[in-house]
Amino acid sequence: MAASSSSSLCPNRALSVSSSSRSRHPQLTSLLRLPASTSSISSASRISFDSRKRNFAVRASAAPVMDHSTSASSSSPAVPTLVEVDLGNRSYPIYIGSGLLNQPDLLQRHVHGKQVLVVTNTTIAPLYLDKTIWALTEGNPNVKVESVILPDGEKFKNMVGVMLSFVPWETLMKVFDKAIETRMDRRCTFVALGGGVIGDMCGYAAASYLRGVNFIQIPTTVMAQVDSSVGGKTGINHPLGKNLIGAFYQPQCVLVDTDTLNTLPDRELASGLAEVIKYGLIRDASFFEWQEKNMAALMARDQDAFAYAIKRSCENKAEVVSLDEKESGLRATLNLGHTFGHAIETGFGYGQWLHGEAVAAGTVMAVDMSYRLGWIEDSLVKRVHKILQQAKLPTSPPETMTVDMFKSVMAVDKKVADGLLRLILLKGPLGSCVFTGDYDRQALEDTLRAFSKL
Numbered sequence: 001m002a003a004s005s006s007s008s009l010c011p012n013r014a015l016s017v018s019s020s021s022r023s024r025h026p027q028l029t030s031l032l033r034l035p036a037s038t039s040s041i042s043s044a045s046r047i048s049f050d051s052r053k054r055n056f057a058v059r060a061s062a063a064p065v066m067d068h069s070t071s072a073s074s075s076s077p078a079v080p081t082l083v084e085v086d087l088g089n090r091s092y093p094i095y096i097g098s099g100l101l102n103q104p105d106l107l108q109r110h111v112h113g114k115q116v117l118v119v120t121n122t123t124i125a126p127l128y129l130d131k132t133i134w135a136l137t138e139g140n141p142n143v144k145v146e147s148v149i150l151p152d153g154e155k156f157k158n159m160v161g162v163m164l165s166f167v168p169w170e171t172l173m174k175v176f177d178k179a180i181e182t183r184m185d186r187r188c189t190f191v192a193l194g195g196g197v198i199g200d201m202c203g204y205a206a207a208s209y210l211r212g213v214n215f216i217q218i219p220t221t222v223m224a225q226v227d228s229s230v231g232g233k234t235g236i237n238h239p240l241g242k243n244l245i246g247a248f249y250q251p252q253c254v255l256v257d258t259d260t261l262n263t264l265p266d267r268e269l270a271s272g273l274a275e276v277i278k279y280g281l282i283r284d285a286s287f288f289e290w291q292e293k294n295m296a297a298l299m300a301r302d303q304d305a306f307a308y309a310i311k312r313s314c315e316n317k318a319e320v321v322s323l324d325e326k327e328s329g330l331r332a333t334l335n336l337g338h339t340f341g342h343a344i345e346t347g348f349g350y351g352q353w354l355h356g357e358a359v360a361a362g363t364v365m366a367v368d369m370s371y372r373l374g375w376i377e378d379s380l381v382k383r384v385h386k387i388l389q390q391a392k393l394p395t396s397p398p399e400t401m402t403v404d405m406f407k408s409v410m411a412v413d414k415k416v417a418d419g420l421l422r423l424i425l426l427k428g429p430l431g432s433c434v435f436t437g438d439y440d441r442q443a444l445e446d447t448l449r450a451f452s453k454l
């Protein structure tokens with residue numbers, strides 16, 4: 001039986017160039033310079049997107065950024081690519097490039113007060129904490145930088161619960177303890193240095209401490225660089241479901257130093273690619289086609305391929321977030337495969353599978369269901385399998401998952417409205433999707449049975 005619900009189409013990248021947007025962001029205007037020597041690297045693109053007569057314009061940009069204080073000599077640092085998240089007076093830049101942690105000005109221009117708290121973990125601290133502190137303080141001795149080094153792991157994002165023996169709520173408290181002990185004031189800045197777990201937790205701490213302090217993201221995993229650091233979703237997990245406790249809280253900037261990927265384990269690298277593939281499937285067919293040709297290069301950690309994949313992913317996310325910051329419809333489409341994926345993460349136990357691995361299996365399930373509904377061609381199902389296999393990602397859930405495990409977690413999904421589970425499903429040609437509760441329930445049942453035990 002088909003249930004009724006609103007559905008929201010994913011707009012494709014029907015874009016036109018606008019020249020007026022830069023003037024709306026004076027802080028960015030001062031950063032954007034397009035000298036002849038760099039304009040060929042990546043010409044500035046300003047995108048104006050009239051989405052179904054919404055009464056605001058949306059603009060995302062990708063342009064090389066030059067700092068006025070650094071001259072364009074042969075010893076100049078590499079010019080980062082800029083993607084702008086356009087949210088009116090809460091707009092912020094994403095800087096992408098190699099060696100950006102060697103450019104102190106990029107970070108320092110976004111630190112307003114004199115106190116900074118860097119939040120990181122035991123794996124990342126030995127690799128990048130000193131460098132980050134240097135970037136925050138070089139030529140700026142008035143800034144006092146404190147750091148808090150948390151235990152590593154997804155499980156530490158979980159709140160304490162009767163089912164769990166560890167006490168991760170205390171992990172979040174460590175951030176607050178440090179901030180209070182070191183008398184961080186309202187003008188302080190919290191810096192998240194790490195993957196999605198650190199970013200989500202630090203962002204939530206920044207949103208709550210003194211009812212909100214400045215926040216900067218320095219993402220160090222593919223997952224965080226292409227997805228979690230952008231868009232302002234912060235939070236921690238509850239034993240009964242992922243990301244149920246959280247806040248929308250936008251950073252001052254996101255600094256993506258692609259060199260940090262050099263130390264990332266292969267499995268973590270592949271996990272992030274699940275989100276890259278997602279952007280292609282839901283809204284960017286040509287990006288998906290690019291991925292089909294370049295997956296081997298990405299798996300071989302080709303720097304140029306990665307820089308492009310991160311830029312294009314951030315552009316896609318920036319556009320969606322600019323249109324629908326608080327997830328009233330369109331933004332939900334970024335969760336392709338996540339409803340099934342969260343059930344795997346929760347049912348199988350946080351930390352057993354990486355987030356991107358669960359999303360990959362969940363994407364296959366969403367694609368299977370889309371096909372059962374007659375909404376996509378068989379050839380697309382095959383292409384999704386192939387690209388996930390190339391990225392060494394799973395194409396089915398763990399064997400221990402049962403239909404009931406899926407159903408019990410899906411019942412508390414945030415996308416349930418009036419008792420109806422809305423899903424992101426592919427519909428039409430590559431790059432098109434819907435967020436809808438209007439589907440044949442039997443197709444969902446059949447997909448669950450096809451991919452899990454009774």
Ligand SMILES: NC(=O)c1ccc[n+]([C@@H]2O[C@H](COP(=O)([O-])OP(=O)(O)OC[C@H]3O[C@@H](n4cnc5c(N)ncnc54)[C@H](O)[C@@H]3O)[C@@H](O)[C@H]2O)c1
Nearest residue numbers: 123195196197198220221223224227228233260263264355
């Ligand atoms: N807020 C959002 O919009 C959003 C979007 C997607 C995912 N997420 C969340 O992100 C989390 C997953 O993030 P993740 O995949 O980055 O996991 P993670 O933060 O746990 O990092 C993965 C592992 O890699 C290590 N690591 C990080 N950077 C490293 C580096 N450069 N070199 C070596 N090791 C490094 C970490 O210490 C950790 O052990 C999930 O909790 C997911 O829910 C949030």
Ligand SMILES: [Zn+2]
Nearest residue numbers: 275338355359
């Ligand atoms: Zn995700």
